[in-house]
Amino acid sequence: DGGITQSPKYLFRKEGQNVTLSCEQNLNHDAMYWYRQDPGQGLRLIYYSQIVNDFQKGDIAEGYSVSREKKESFPLTVTSAQKNPTAFYLCASSIGVNTEAFFGQGTRLTVV
């Protein structure tokens, strides 16, 4: 099956700990994205990558880090510097930056 997979679906962490969210795609897409979704708000872009070994900050990159060592993978690390990390995180990919984005099923991160 072709698609984009996020894991885990639910994640719990203690405050002050770094945590990494996984995102893998087998669609052969060049572009990948990370979004954050909070209740009552639109999706906000954290980071995006147009090609392997390159990525750009989005609107709310502070407290997050990413890597793009492989075309298929774009992991997101939520660091302890992120002041309010509890949220629903969505990963997406697209052929190019101006084409349809396909989303994963999301990871709900809860920091206690």
Next chain:
Amino acid sequence: KNQVEQSPQSLIILEGKNCTLQCNYTVSPFSNLRWYKQDTGRGPVSLTIMTFSENTKSNGRYTATLDADTKQSSLHITASQLSDSASYICVVRSSGGSYIPTFGRGTSLIVHP
């Protein structure tokens, strides 16, 4: 600043009824507008995409319209079903600058039996 405003914020209708969701945008220059459906706790799924030259596009019981002059779009749902209960998100792309899309906050639709 590019903005996408959706209305209403939430909507409750009875099964079988029709409804229309609105999207107003200030994104310029305009490239395309896409409607997504997002079930609770899931990722968004594209319903339809509208480009500058398109006025109407249908996908089953979903019909999207676009008025590029007034910068408005609507999503009409016909003969609603319980499975239509979801959040509907309007996303607009600009043809200039970074190509990063602007997301609306979504309309939460609840269909009651």
